[in-house]
Amino acid sequence: MINFDLTVIWAFIIAFAVFAYVVMDGFDLGIGILFPFFAVGEERDQAMNSIAPVWDGNETWLVLGGGGLFAAFPLAYGIILPATYPLMIAMLLGLVFRGVAFEFRWRDPGHRALWDVAFTLGSVVAAMAQGMILGAILQGVTVAENVEAGGWAYAGRWLDWLTPFSLLTGLGVVAGYALLGATWLNWKVEGTAQAHAVQLARILGLITLLAMAAVSAATPFLDYAYWHRWFEMPGILLTVPVPLLVMAAGFTFFKSLNAGGERLPFALALGLFLLGFAGLGISIFPYIVPDQITIWDAAAPEQSQIFMLVGTVFIMPVIIAYTIWAYWVFRGKVGTHGYH
Amino acid sequence: MFDHLDPVILARIQFAFTVSFHFIFPSFSIGLASYLAVLEGLWLKTGKSVYLDLFKYWLKIFAVVFAMGVVSGIVMSYQFGTNWSVFSVKTGPILGPLMAYEVLTAFFLEAGFLGVMLFGMSKVGRKLHFAATCMVALGTFISATWILSVNSWMQTPTGFAINANGQFVPAGSWLTIIFNPSFPYRLLHTVIASYLTTSLVVGAVGAWHLLKDRTNPYARKMFSMAMWMAALVAPVQIFAGDLHGLNTLEHQPAKVMAMEGHYQSHPEGAPLILFGIPNSAEQRVDYAIEIPKASSLILKHDLNAPMAGLDTIPDDREPPVGIVFWSFRVMVGLGFAMLGLGLFSLLARSRRALYDWPLLHRLAIVMGPTGFVAVIAGWITTEVGRQPYTVYGQMLTGQSHSPLAAPAVAASLIAFVVVYFAVFGAGTWYLIKLMSQTPHAHEDEPPQTPIRSAGITPAPALDGALAPAE
Numbered sequence: 001m002i003n004f005d006l007t008v009i010w011a012f013i014i015a016f017a018v019f020a021y022v023v024m025d026g027f028d029l030g031i032g033i034l035f036p037f038f039a040v041g042e043e044r045d046q047a048m049n050s051i052a053p054v055w056d057g058n059e060t061w062l063v064l065g066g067g068g069l070f071a072a073f074p075l076a077y078g079i080i081l082p083a084t085y086p087l088m089i090a091m092l093l094g095l096v097f098r099g100v101a102f103e104f105r106w107r108d109p110g111h112r113a114l115w116d117v118a119f120t121l122g123s124v125v126a127a128m129a130q131g132m133i134l135g136a137i138l139q140g141v142t143v144a145e146n147v148e149a150g151g152w153a154y155a156g157r158w159l160d161w162l163t164p165f166s167l168l169t170g171l172g173v174v175a176g177y178a179l180l181g182a183t184w185l186n187w188k189v190e191g192t193a194q195a196h197a198v199q200l201a202r203i204l205g206l207i208t209l210l211a212m213a214a215v216s217a218a219t220p221f222l223d224y225a226y227w228h229r230w231f232e233m234p235g236i237l238l239t240v241p242v243p244l245l246v247m248a249a250g251f252t253f254f255k256s257l258n259a260g261g262e263r264l265p266f267a268l269a270l271g272l273f274l275l276g277f278a279g280l281g282i283s284i285f286p287y288i289v290p291d292q293i294t295i296w297d298a299a300a301p302e303q304s305q306i307f308m309l310v311g312t313v314f315i316m317p318v319i320i321a322y323t324i325w326a327y328w329v330f331r332g333k334v335g336t337h338g339y340h
Numbered sequence: 341m342f343d344h345l346d347p348v349i350l351a352r353i354q355f356a357f358t359v360s361f362h363f364i365f366p367s368f369s370i371g372l373a374s375y376l377a378v379l380e381g382l383w384l385k386t387g388k389s390v391y392l393d394l395f396k397y398w399l400k401i402f403a404v405v406f407a408m409g410v411v412s413g414i415v416m417s418y419q420f421g422t423n424w425s426v427f428s429v430k431t432g433p434i435l436g437p438l439m440a441y442e443v444l445t446a447f448f449l450e451a452g453f454l455g456v457m458l459f460g461m462s463k464v465g466r467k468l469h470f471a472a473t474c475m476v477a478l479g480t481f482i483s484a485t486w487i488l489s490v491n492s493w494m495q496t497p498t499g500f501a502i503n504a505n506g507q508f509v510p511a512g513s514w515l516t517i518i519f520n521p522s523f524p525y526r527l528l529h530t531v532i533a534s535y536l537t538t539s540l541v542v543g544a545v546g547a548w549h550l551l552k553d554r555t556n557p558y559a560r561k562m563f564s565m566a567m568w569m570a571a572l573v574a575p576v577q578i579f580a581g582d583l584h585g586l587n588t589l590e591h592q593p594a595k596v597m598a599m600e601g602h603y604q605s606h607p608e609g610a611p612l613i614l615f616g617i618p619n620s621a622e623q624r625v626d627y628a629i630e631i632p633k634a635s636s637l638i639l640k641h642d643l644n645a646p647m648a649g650l651d652t653i654p655d656d657r658e659p660p661v662g663i664v665f666w667s668f669r670v671m672v673g674l675g676f677a678m679l680g681l682g683l684f685s686l687l688a689r690s691r692r693a694l695y696d697w698p699l700l701h702r703l704a705i706v707m708g709p710t711g712f713v714a715v716i717a718g719w720i721t722t723e724v725g726r727q728p729y730t731v732y733g734q735m736l737t738g739q740s741h742s743p744l745a746a747p748a749v750a751a752s753l754i755a756f757v758v759v760y761f762a763v764f765g766a767g768t769w770y771l772i773k774l775m776s777q778t779p780h781a782h783e784d785e786p787p788q789t790p791i792r793s794a795g796i797t798p799a800p801a802l803d804g805a806l807a808p809a810e
Contacts, residue, residue, distance in 0.1 A: 074507070082742040092415045
């Protein structure tokens, strides 16, 4: 039974990595999504500088999520990636544009407007693709037994992921990331940029809550009956608090924003993501490809899990420590002065 | 419209394209990170501002190179799954943990300290900043270690068993897997290549500015450092390459046969084919210029040692000879050219003419990009030479791919080609622009430095050159 425990531990580690990515690169991508709403010059420079020292570390969690899935659940990695192939490629290319824009906009003032557009488009495409990947997994992927492929393989077509539901989850994630970005900027920038961020955060808070409601309302229409899990014992014990907490968080969010809060709105936006993530966990666990492949079906053998766990237990706290230190070095408002 | 194309060929082209483009950046940033650590360390030790200015000069270049390496690298970590899902499912239990360790021990280290390295000079003390630079440099090296272990396991797999699902699973010690037979040689050869590549770029930039002004102290310093590196490391690299070749002969003889162009066995000593045109249809090398028995001498240290040829390998298990034959010669030829440059610089140094010999400077400029060419040629040799396997001797490339749809692979391949040439083309142009700027006193830091943080006092004890540029 040790394998049982290890597999669950690994599911939680991967979920942690994915969540860390979603919130940390979420506000980076959100700033990219919102870039056009900020004035050229001081506002945009502040927004960009508030994440320039940390975006690379934030993005690394995506590599851990992907690499960790490959390592701990190779079968799931080998099914989900082919099933969402065009979305994965779109996400990667979006991240290329977004990532280089950080450097290139400073290197080429003559084309800064162009790299700003690349920053926004890259961020929107990456966020949309990530949201659609989530939708594609939730709505289920076609798998078939395939001995030569290592047990199971993706057996659908290459555009199966494209549905109204995945478009909805895509837009929801774009809105949610934008909310994270706006609340982050409210915390980290000053002056007119901060005022803009607050305005945007109000609208985006509303849109994000609506999107969460819409995605929840749409799930009963999916093939896989998630709502059975939600409304039957024992799932209902976990399901009922989630929407209540979402409502409470939403209410406090607007109240704090109106009261001029700077940190609390960002923390509550993170809270909304955590609740949404918990909701997803309740819906999916213990499947990793809903209704088809469980975490135990997809798990790597025990030796692989143990070998990685030893390292993770020692290294992860160190990573978290120096990540906190890096954020601490660049704490406080970014500032508006001193640009060349 | 792409339905008639072979998706496996497209997927292979896509992987070759994206990985080749990607590796250009780390082959520079591994060396450059170490160079930056050396420069900052020398500044701290000697207090000479020339080192600090050179550090800042190359730091701006490093920032651009590193960003391109990161974004092109993330593509690789997902491409295993999109295009090579069967390979991923089957090798995941062995290669997955090694890559997870790369992320945990290297990528986070690099990324976590990069922000401080680039933007934190005015925020943390000198020693802490130097520590951050060293962490980034260490991260690049650790990253190379893990990923080369992965690649080497694909070349010389050890320590595995195959389970009921056909997956490779660890059998015995992880050390056997990590330290598989070709790993130490590949690591040595690749890391040295990266140092050599960096020294050639730094040397070319120094030479360019020496041609414009041979008294520029920054150009002189970087040129001198780079030429020492080239002169010392080029011969070491040739020696390491020879060791790597002997290791390959032991574990992947078919690859060496293709490199050497040995279609036929030579029971009484094999010739070293310098040049020629491999003709796989006729199983011979046309117009060959060869040195009799020299191949046996190099590979077996015996003029008359018998050498098996590709005639001993089943046709469907042979690597493509033409590509491997040529890429190997490009790599070796450039390696000796680098040695030549290093020796030339030693001659110039002995005549006290290192900064006053325009021919040397012009040659150094011409040699500037050759490190990249040699590195890519070397990788083509080893990767194409591994064919037709993904896991050598165990798993065929033709059995490793995802359930691929030709339109999806073709469209994404086109997208990668267009985006990479546009984005990395622009990036390369910015690099050249940065390198063409004359290094001078009081170099700027990277421009987007977040200058002021409310509520904290900027770290004291920094000298004038380090003060925030407010």
